Amino acid sequence: MLRITGGTIYDPANGINGEVRDLYIADGKFSSKFDAGRTIDATGMVIMPGGVDVHTHVAGGSINFGRARTPEDHRRTHAFIRSKTRRSGLGGMAPTTFATGYLYAGMGWTTVNEAAVPVLSARHTHEELNDIPIVDKSSLVLLANNEIILDLLEEGEDERAKQIMAWYIWAAKSYGVKAVNPGGVASWKYGNDSKHLTSKISGYDHITPGTIVTKYAKMIDELGIPHPLHLHCNNLGAPGNVETTLETMRHLEGSRAHFAHLQYHAYGGDDWGNMRSEAARLAEYFNAHTNMTTDAGAVLFGDTVTITADGPWQHLLYKLTGRKWGNLDVENETGCGIVPYTYRPSNLVNAVQWAVGLELLLLINDPWRVFLSTDHPNGACFWRYPEIIQLLMCADYRNECMANLPLNIKNKISLPEISREYTLYEIATITSAGPARSLGLKHKGNLGIGKDADLVIYHQDKDIARMFGHPRYVFKGGEIVIEEGDIRETPDGKEYLIQPFYEPDIDEFLRPRFEDRYCMSFENYPVEMERIEHAQIQKCTGDDAEDGDSQ
Amino acid sequence: MGGKVTCTLGEVKNRADFIVYWGGNPAECHPRHFTKYTLMQKSKFLPRGRKDRTVVLVDIRETKSAKAADHFLQVRPGKDFELLTILRALIKDQKVSEEQVAETGLSLEVLKDLIEKMKAAKFGVMFFGMGLSMTRGKHMNAAALLTLAAEMNAFTKFVAMPMRGHGNVTGADVIMRWQTGYPFGISLNRGYPRYNPGEFSTVDVLVRGDTDCAFIIGADPGATMPKPAIDHLAKVPTIVLDPHVTHTSRLSRVHITTAPAGIAAPGTGYRMDEVPMPLKPALQSPYPSDEEVVRRIRETIALRPDWMTNQPQMIEAQI
Amino acid sequence: MSEVILRLKQDPVVTLEAEVITPDKFAEMSHEQICESIVYHGKRQLRLDEFFEVEGEKSEHIVLHGDMHRVRHLGRAMTMGSLTAHGDVGMHLGAHMKGGEICIRGNAGDWVGAEMSGGKIHVRGEAGQQVGAAYRGSLAGMKGGIIIVDGSAGIEVGMRMKRGTIFIRGSVKDFAGLQMIGGTIILGEGAEIRTGAWMQRGTIISLKPIDLMPTFGESGVMNPTFISVYSNLLKPHGCELPNDQNLGCYRRFSGDRSVPGKGEILIWQEHALN
Numbered sequence A: 001m002l003r004i005t006g007g008t009i010y011d012p013a014n015g016i017n018g019e020v021r022d023l024y025i026a027d028g029k030f031s032s033k034f035d036a037g038r039t040i041d042a043t044g045m046v047i048m049p050g051g052v053d054v055h056t057h058v059a060g061g062s063i064n065f066g067r068a069r070t071p072e073d074h075r076r077t078h079a080f081i082r083s084k085t086r087r088s089g090l091g092g093m094a095p096t097t098f099a100t101g102y103l104y105a106g107m108g109w110t111t112v113n114e115a116a117v118p119v120l121s122a123r124h125t126h127e128e129l130n131d132i133p134i135v136d137k138s139s140l141v142l143l144a145n146n147e148i149i150l151d152l153l154e155e156g157e158d159e160r161a162k163q164i165m166a167w168y169i170w171a172a173k174s175y176g177v178k179a180v181n182p183g184g185v186a187s188w189k190y191g192n193d194s195k196h197l198t199s200k201i202s203g204y205d206h207i208t209p210g211t212i213v214t215k216y217a218k219m220i221d222e223l224g225i226p227h228p229l230h231l232h233c234n235n236l237g238a239p240g241n242v243e244t245t246l247e248t249m250r251h252l253e254g255s256r257a258h259f260a261h262l263q264y265h266a267y268g269g270d271d272w273g274n275m276r277s278e279a280a281r282l283a284e285y286f287n288a289h290t291n292m293t294t295d296a297g298a299v300l301f302g303d304t305v306t307i308t309a310d311g312p313w314q315h316l317l318y319k320l321t322g323r324k325w326g327n328l329d330v331e332n333e334t335g336c337g338i339v340p341y342t343y344r345p346s347n348l349v350n351a352v353q354w355a356v357g358l359e360l361l362l363l364i365n366d367p368w369r370v371f372l373s374t375d376h377p378n379g380a381c382f383w384r385y386p387e388i389i390q391l392l393m394c395a396d397y398r399n400e401c402m403a404n405l406p407l408n409i410k411n412k413i414s415l416p417e418i419s420r421e422y423t424l425y426e427i428a429t430i431t432s433a434g435p436a437r438s439l440g441l442k443h444k445g446n447l448g449i450g451k452d453a454d455l456v457i458y459h460q461d462k463d464i465a466r467m468f469g470h471p472r473y474v475f476k477g478g479e480i481v482i483e484e485g486d487i488r489e490t491p492d493g494k495e496y497l498i499q500p501f502y503e504p505d506i507d508e509f510l511r512p513r514f515e516d517r518y519c520m521s522f523e524n525y526p527v528e529m530e531r532i533e534h535a536q537i538q539k540c541t542g543d544d545a546e547d548g549d550s551q
Numbered sequence B: 001m002g003g004k005v006t007c008t009l010g011e012v013k014n015r016a017d018f019i020v021y022w023g024g025n026p027a028e029c030h031p032r033h034f035t036k037y038t039l040m041q042k043s044k045f046l047p048r049g050r051k052d053r054t055v056v057l058v059d060i061r062e063t064k065s066a067k068a069a070d071h072f073l074q075v076r077p078g079k080d081f082e083l084l085t086i087l088r089a090l091i092k093d094q095k096v097s098e099e100q101v102a103e104t105g106l107s108l109e110v111l112k113d114l115i116e117k118m119k120a121a122k123f124g125v126m127f128f129g130m131g132l133s134m135t136r137g138k139h140m141n142a143a144a145l146l147t148l149a150a151e152m153n154a155f156t157k158f159v160a161m162p163m164r165g166h167g168n169v170t171g172a173d174v175i176m177r178w179q180t181g182y183p184f185g186i187s188l189n190r191g192y193p194r195y196n197p198g199e200f201s202t203v204d205v206l207v208r209g210d211t212d213c214a215f216i217i218g219a220d221p222g223a224t225m226p227k228p229a230i231d232h233l234a235k236v237p238t239i240v241l242d243p244h245v246t247h248t249s250r251l252s253r254v255h256i257t258t259a260p261a262g263i264a265a266p267g268t269g270y271r272m273d274e275v276p277m278p279l280k281p282a283l284q285s286p287y288p289s290d291e292e293v294v295r296r297i298r299e300t301i302a303l304r305p306d307w308m309t310n311q312p313q314m315i316e317a318q319i
Numbered sequence C: 001m002s003e004v005i006l007r008l009k010q011d012p013v014v015t016l017e018a019e020v021i022t023p024d025k026f027a028e029m030s031h032e033q034i035c036e037s038i039v040y041h042g043k044r045q046l047r048l049d050e051f052f053e054v055e056g057e058k059s060e061h062i063v064l065h066g067d068m069h070r071v072r073h074l075g076r077a078m079t080m081g082s083l084t085a086h087g088d089v090g091m092h093l094g095a096h097m098k099g100g101e102i103c104i105r106g107n108a109g110d111w112v113g114a115e116m117s118g119g120k121i122h123v124r125g126e127a128g129q130q131v132g133a134a135y136r137g138s139l140a141g142m143k144g145g146i147i148i149v150d151g152s153a154g155i156e157v158g159m160r161m162k163r164g165t166i167f168i169r170g171s172v173k174d175f176a177g178l179q180m181i182g183g184t185i186i187l188g189e190g191a192e193i194r195t196g197a198w199m200q201r202g203t204i205i206s207l208k209p210i211d212l213m214p215t216f217g218e219s220g221v222m223n224p225t226f227i228s229v230y231s232n233l234l235k236p237h238g239c240e241l242p243n244d245q246n247l248g249c250y251r252r253f254s255g256d257r258s259v260p261g262k263g264e265i266l267i268w269q270e271h272a273l274n
């Protein structure tokens, strides 16, 4: 048992805004009483629930492809040295698995959601997730360009498509559904793209990206999946794409939806020269429609590697930069592209992107619906989150940074007119309570009795980036994992998954279609349950079950 | 800078209407490859199967695979890099003269025809084998082919893929990458991963005699490596984990017999396109798996004092 | 002039990584500090004086004696002073070097002056592979300074180099100037194959006939004045380039067209004596 006394608590899930309270921990959960055990004095310190990353890319074929393509970055980054209790690893743009766990925990994040898993290589993703220590994990499976499901929608077999979706989620031992550039990746396999919701998808006559997003959102709601459709809209990164994004949002009225990395989907103009921010317009629509959540996908200046299932966008980026390019198409399901990239403040497009990410975070007024993310590693690496928190909390600092932007950025962004500063309570919401709620992880991002004792204790510090970059303590499951920057313990994290219902005869329906498309045996395709270490199956219902955590 | 543009084998099966084999002999070395993935399969996009595909073989001699191909291009030995580089120039309409092409053993006309076909393809794929990557120029030959495939994407969809040898080479590569950031040629002597093929790759370390012990799993370097490397293996304490007696086990100080992976030991194998396959053992073995042996060795070593003390948890600048 | 003198007294069994042996570090260190500084013998951390007899202290001039072919990273990232070795040295000599001078009276291993940006390295014997090159995956190799090798060198001399000069008096193996971005490579005794492959820019001067990639085109003969200017600049380093039009001329080739690049290869051709 353990007691933490005197800390100032920010626990948005329970409406606690900066109150001094004691916390008790027993058996890895918050407890109402304390009999005996260690006491930690947190007087004068700030306590928040451990961070939850709703959208990151830390494990699986794509990031691992990225690692292979960037040895020069591995060499210039910081290295973790092995010890008897710690594995070695490298940080940087695409950190190795062990380092990923150390770096997330090191800044107080205790749950991460890997947002892009092809079913075909889900086994690989889980093997990597098993090698990420400390944090709890979940993953989303890529289904929006799955040709078997698209074929069924084309044939009007919607119910069957839903069953297959459920089958795939369980086959991948996944936690939800990610849709990337719906239809566009399927077109890319013939070198085309589908940029608008009414665009043709190569190989199909009756369905469009619009059909896919609406039907998918509906199917996911009907299956009672805890996290809504996790959507990477069409036309990512292109000037003028705000129209596509708004069109997508209008398609989804009445359904739940999570819009991933909205920053990349909020541009006006019609070419790179006149690209401007449309964050204000997007935020206005978003504020008025409470069926949606989003994560920022914020950009920070510096080096990174862009990794996405959006193959067409990556080829464009390769042509724009002339840098190294990697692309991997996955049969029947998806693809991924990899291009190292440097965001520069002097580059007008990059400067607009930087501003858009912050504008969305500042203009969306409900912190329960917009979450901190960089779409790691695309906009910036996750270990730079403290810098974004500083930008959100200090208008002066933001203005200082804006002085480095090109002069002709005026009229292209609205950031200079925004004076809002985030409070600690709001930071705790966008980094933890909000994403946990959106993911449907009821025992996360919450310091209430019986919830998982994942929390972070910060020194009060005027230097916000330093404060959030160097927690005094980080607790995971009631155990001190980080103390003043030192990694104390490296427990294995849990992995969350769901088992949505599907008719048992779906196997036999799927088998011939599968064998026609894949070159892997049907039996070998689903990931076996014993492959998942510390698996936690979450309930899949529409109603609010008392405890979603089936132990 | 070029790049690596690839796909899983099912994409080839479903979509590839233009297939190049370069420096490999799949008909004899990967017999199931043609039937399972490439030539014979029909698909939604290629309903007539073989008839909808064009197959080109590039090699230094006419192997059995040539019979299965529509076009056979015989490149002069040691000229693969030159030929690939000429193709990179030609797809960009750069001038290369008839005489310059001639040194590769082919004619400008043949290459122009090849490029026309490549550009006309809807989905092209280039497989390359050891004949390319293990001859003079090695990694640069493979780089030339990968770059050509990447650059072809300015015109149409094109991908490239190595035809790997036997054993779970790809699996080792994949796991090393997620644990260390690098695929092979890694040193951990400083307590963190460092990468430098040529410096840390096994064959170079052994040839230079830079190691005083060797631990070999799932490989038989005693059969394949150059003599100075084998001599060094015989000189230092070499420990081999292998289900069978091998050239390496014969010269080793210790040979631990293990259960054959995939046959009697479970796990994951990674296919040449990095798709993970579950290994479901059909037999039981009286011997422990490689994994178990390594784990027990590790546990024993962990009881001994650490040789790396006073090390920081993390360093900012690597060597 | 004070010096720190190191004499190898015990041969390393495996590689000895000794990046601490640089003028920048020794300039500040007392005799005791030098003796106890850490070197890596394989995975083991040992004191430098387990391998070397140490003489002198606090000097930016280092002199080494012995067969150090297993000793790696000498002069790493040095910015000043001098390092002189009487004997062979191992890999990564002067890698990331920014200034100062290295002289090796023996042979050097691979990666001499890799990714260096300033200073001078002179290897009196032979050098290994990747002289002045980029490490795997890096976008640029050597970015400044000068490397002179009196003997021969291995493959990939000046791979992806951006600026600076490499002069190999002897012959080199394949891929000299591979993916070169800028700078100058001078080949005294020619090269094996694929010289200048995939080069974007930069200049390779060969004083002996060499085979070229089929993706280079000939663009005339010349006795360019910049060769004479260059020759004068290099003279203090003991290199001279012929440019007497009575004796011969340079055939100029440009490429690599596969990139397409604007690099140039100049090959000195003596007039036939009739």
Ligand SMILES: [Zn+2]
Binding pocket: A055, A056, A057, A115, A116, A260, A261, A308, A375
């Ligand atoms: Zn993403």
